[in-house]
Structures are given as structure tokens and as C-alpha cells.
């Protein structure tokens with residue numbers, strides 16, 4: 208089924224043409240797919256695995272620290288491309304002071320779009336329309352920076368049309384999924400008939416290296432991050448009996464927290480992507496989310512009570528969820544979908560929030576979404592940046608509709 212063309216009557220004013228180009232209704236999430244690499248490492252075995260493959264067993268204090276953080280992480284297991292075989296083939300990856308960026312980018316620029324294609328294929332199958340009906344592609348990743356970028360390979364793996372409008376978002380880190388969804392909303396609402404495929408994919412391979420005395424955030428990152436891809440199809444004015452809207456996207460905004468530039472950083476270096484995670488990040492986020500939420504709900508004129516919302520919050524770390532729940536006065540369990548994803552997959556950076564949306568959808572499908580209405584998706588990353596998207600449960604998740 209071809210997208211609805213944007214037409215206005217002959218002799219129309221530019222304003223009328225513009226109106227005809229816009230969708231009538233709000234953007235909605237029409238389908239979701241996720242994928243992970245095959246290799247799974249349990250959190251119990253991670254410290255042994257990591258110190259062995261980076262030849263670091265001579266640093267037992269750091270190994271104990273990693274074990275302590277793993278125990279408190281709220282993570283049971285993670286999926287990743289990094290393996291014994293990979294490290295045997297690339298021993299230089301263990302030492303971030305050795306040049307290895309070329310090899311990392313070479314591997315990631317193939318693996319990461321392929322992972323994105325696996326998640327996207329699932330979303331397209333659920334959507335029920337041909338891949339050639341996708342009009343826009345937004346690909347978000349910080350893995351494998353080169354041109355042409357991974358979006359080109361992704362489009363060809365999926366068989367998208369040659370006129371698909373492609374955009375790459377890079378180095379947004381953990382807020383990439385939130386940013387991509389906001390952009391998809393703008394595209395869908397401003398282009399009648401548009402169907403936007405959002406694909407986020409990350410591999411820790413780009414930032415995997417051995418521990419170092421005095422660099423504790425390396426240990427924190429190694430304890431939390433995993434590989435995965437999440438894909439979402441976004442469109443407005445769903446086609447009856449073909450498309451099933453899951454969540455309407457009522458409002459989206461971005462906030463930069465003042466004086467926070469150095470709190471989360473990522474930078475490509477010769478030995479891989481360097482990163483820094485300040486220890487006050489959970490407190491900083493907890494101190495700012497309520498303001499972001501209040502601004503978003505005020506903008507749509509809705510007097511929301513936090514305890515009545517459903518939540519799709521990026522599980523950047525267990526402590527981030529704990530402190531945000533506390534700051535908003537939420538009951539333990541309000542962020543169960545985020546905690547479940549954290550437990551099963553770890554923090555997959557920008558991709559994670561799509562897994563959380565999928566988990567929420569699964570829960571609504573199981574329970575009938577009785578009484579559920581408004582919710583908030585929030586993602587955080589370098590900046591420090593907070594993405595807020597207000598969601599509403601849509602007809603596809605409501606019983607008897």
C-alpha cells in the first residue's frame with residue numbers, strides 16, 4: 208500500500224499546500240522490534256570473563272570492585288559481541304593506549320547495521336506493510352563512525368526504496384533513542400503518509416578495553432553496558448485494519464541541564480571510545496526530571512499526577528531508577544519495565560528505551576491496558592541531556608477497540 212500523497216487543489220496558496228502536506232492526527236508508535244547478539248554473559252561470571260580476556264588478573268582490587276558493582280547493578284545478564292575469539296584475533300583491544308580504532312570501526316560498521324536490520328525486520332513484520340512503504344529512516348548509533356554511514360547498509364539490507372530519506376544520529380549516547388523518536392514524531396506529523404523507521408543499535412566493542420588503576424568509570428561502564436538494537440515504526444493517521452497504533456506521541460521536548468558538560472562524556476581516541484561517567488549523575492538526573500515532566504505536561508494542558516502515569520525511563524543504572532522514583536514520590540514498582548530490561552540486557556545506551564517501550568507494550572497486552580492512559584518516556588545522556596516524550600496508550604492496546 209503506497210503512502211497517501213500530499214496534494215492540494217490547483218492554484219492553492221503555499222499555506223494551503225502546507226496544510227495538505229501535514230498529517231491530521233498525532234504520530235504514533237505502530238510497531239516495535241528488538242535484537243541482540245547471540246553471546247550472553249551472566250553478571251555473576253562477568254568479572255572473571257572481563258579480567259581474563261583483558262589479561263588483567265594481576266589487578267585483584269579492581270576485579271573486586273567490578274564484582275561489587277555487578278552485584279549492585281540490578282543486571283542478571285547482558286549480550287555482547289566481545290568474546291574470547293575476538294580478543295584472540297585483536298589482543299590490542301585490551302589496551303586502550305594501543306592504536307585499535309580502525310579495526311573496531313571496521314567490525315562495528317558491519318555488525319551494528321546488521322543488528323539494526325534484525326530488529327527492524329521484526330518491527331516491519333509486525334507492522335504488516337512492505338518495507339518499501341518506509342519513507343524515512345533514522346539510524347542512531349555511536350558505533351562505527353564512517354561515511355557512507357551504517358544507515359546506507361541498513362537501508363539496503365532491508366530493501367528500502369532508493370528515495371527513502373535517511374538521517375544518522377551519532378554520539379548521542381544514552382539519549383539517542385529519545386532524540387530519534389522525537390525526530391520521527393516531527394517527520395510523521397509534518398509529512399502526510401510518512402512512515403518513519405527509527406533504528407538504534409549499539410555495540411560496546413567500540414569502548415571495550417582493560418581496567419586501569421585510577422580510572423574507576425571504566426569499571427562502572429564495563430559493569431553496566433550491553434549490545435542491542437531497537438527499532439520502531441512511527442506514523443500518523445494509521446490505516447484502519449492494517450496498522451495497529453500502540454502509543455500516541457503527544458509531546459516531545461529536550462532539556463540541557465545547566466553546568467553539566469563534563470558529567471557524561473564520550474570521545475573517539477586511537478584506542479577506542481573513551482568515556483567518563485561522573486559519580487553524581489544519578490543525583491543530577493533525580494534533581495531535574497520533575498521540572499522536565501512539569502514543562503511537558505503544562506505544554507499540553509494536562510494536570511498529571513506522577514503516580515497515575517506509566518513509565519518508560521532509560522535504566523542508565525539501578526541507582527538512577529531508584530533516585531528518580533524517590534524524587535517523584537513513586538511507589539516501588541512504577542518503573543518495573545525499566546528494571547526488567549536492565550536486568551535482562553543491561554544498559555544498551557540509546558537503544559534501551561525502545562526495549563522498555565516493548566516491555567511496557569508486552570505488559571499492557573498481557574493485562575489488557577485497563578485504565579492506562581498517559582505515560583512518560585525519558586532518556587538521558589551526554590550534555591547532560593534529558594529527552595521527554597509524553598505517550599498515550601493507543602487503540603491497538605485497548606481491549607475491544
Ligand SMILES: CC(C)(COP(=O)(O)OP(=O)(O)OC[C@H]1O[C@@H](n2cnc3c(N)ncnc32)[C@H](O)[C@@H]1OP(=O)(O)O)[C@@H](O)C(=O)NCCC(=O)NCCSC(=O)/C=C/c1ccc(O)cc1
Pocket residue numbers: 272275276279280281380381410411412413414415423424427428432471472482483484485486487488489523524525526527556
Ligand atoms: C550500579 C551502580 C554503579 C553502583 O551501585 P550503588 O548502589 O551506587 O553502590 P555503591 O554506592 O556501593 O557503589 C559501588 C561502587 O561503585 C563506585 N561507583 C559508583 N558510581 C561510580 C562512578 N560514576 N564512577 C566511579 N565509581 C563509581 C562506588 O564508588 C563504589 O565503589 P567501592 O566503594 O569501591 O565499592 C550505581 O551507582 C548506578 O546505577 N550508577 C549510575 C551509573 C550512571 O551514571 N549511568 C549513566 C551514565 S551512562 C553513560 O555515561 C554511558 C557511557 C557509555 C560508555 C561506554 C559504552 O560502551 C556505552 C556508553
